Amino acid sequence: MAQSSSPKLSIVIPVYNEEGILKDSVTDLVARLSEMKVSYEILLAENGSKDGTVAIGEELHQKHPEVSIHSLGQPDYGLALREGIKRARGEFVMCDEIDLCDTDFYKRALEHLEADHADLVVGSKVMEGAQDTRPMMRHAATLVINGMLRVLVGFHGTDTHGLKAFRRSRLLDTLEHCQLTRDLFASEFVIRAEREGKRVQEIPICIAEKRPPSVNLFKRVPKVLRDIAQLTYIIRAPK
Ligand SMILES: Nc1nc2c(ncn2[C@@H]2O[C@H](COP(=O)(O)OP(=O)(O)OP(=O)(O)O)[C@@H](O)[C@H]2O)c(=O)[nH]1
Ligand SMILES: [Mg+2]
Incomplete structure (x- = not known):
């Protein structure tokens, strides 16, 4: 059930230095996914890895033709995710992370x-019913960032980063309107969808990572704050 010209699911996973x-x-x-008996493609969206990620991605493609990897120059989570979504051909797109690969989320999201x-x-x-086993500081960072997005740009939800699922045809225009890259692309995508009248539904997830994040939380803070300021400006700016 894996390969088809237009699969039911496109799973887009940004990857950076993930040889481990x-x-x-x-x-x-x-x-x-084979147990789920759906047709699918897995798009590994890589950029800037300095380890064996690309070689392993290519090996995976040889073994499983439904898996592909594409690379773009510099490390940039948002740019990679955006490019991966653009390349996706499935009816539904699942945005995932390599340390999560949460098929339970796919199934529950697909029902909706x-x-x-x-x-x-x-x-x-962070919503009621979610379980977050990450270190307390990272849980707190999620609360703070999304709290800022609620205050600054009127976001109505509790989380914008990480697992997302959508019917591809319904969100392509929103994707085109997004301007940011890096970490805040994911937030812009959700917030723009909400502002453009798309029906956004949050569901709780249980998050248990297989390894700590590749980029240290404190190193990410300055760029994230700068990007939140930029997001506030572009979302509020008159058209
Ligand atoms: N292509 C690409 N992928 C990245 C980059 N940084 C992180 N990723 C991938 O994005 C996913 C999430 O990265 P993690 O390092 O686990 O970061 P995280 O802190 O758990 O992510 P959030 O808390 O959801 O922001 C993983 O699949 C990473 O390989 C990057 O610069 N480029
Ligand atoms: Mg992670």
Whole structure:
């Protein structure tokens, strides 16, 4: 059920310096997707890795043709995710992370999308019912960033980063309107969808990472704050 010209699911996973877990994570994901009996493609969206990520991605492609990897120059999570979504051909797009690969989220999100209860489903790490086993500082960072987005740009939800699912045709225009890259692209995408009248539904997720993040939380703070300021400006600016 894996390969088809237009699969049901496109799973987009940004990857950066992930040689430690890439092969096992993708192999395990392929096995779980086969159990789901859906047609799918897995798009590994890489940029700037200095380790064996690209070579492992290519090996995975040889072994599983439904897996592909594409690379863009400099490390940039948002740019990679955006490019991955643009390349996706599936009816539904699942945005995931290599240390999560959460097929339970795919199944629950698909129920909402197929019943047409929502255009975009966001996995929240902090809403009621969610379980976040990450270190307390990272949980707190999620609360602070999303609190700022609520105050500054009128965001109505609890989380914008991480797991997301949508019917591709419904969100392509929103994707085109997004201007930011890096970490805040994911926030811009959710907030723009909300502001453009798309039905955004959050569902709680249980988050248990396989390894700590590749970029230290404190190193990310200055860029994230700068990007929040830019997002506030572009969202509020008159057209
Ligand atoms: N292509 C690309 N992928 C990245 C980059 N930085 C992180 N990723 C990928 O994005 C996913 C999430 O990265 P993590 O390092 O786990 O960061 P995280 O802090 O858990 O992510 P959030 O808390 O959701 O922001 C993983 O699949 C990473 O490989 C980057 O610069 N480029
Ligand atoms: Mg992570």
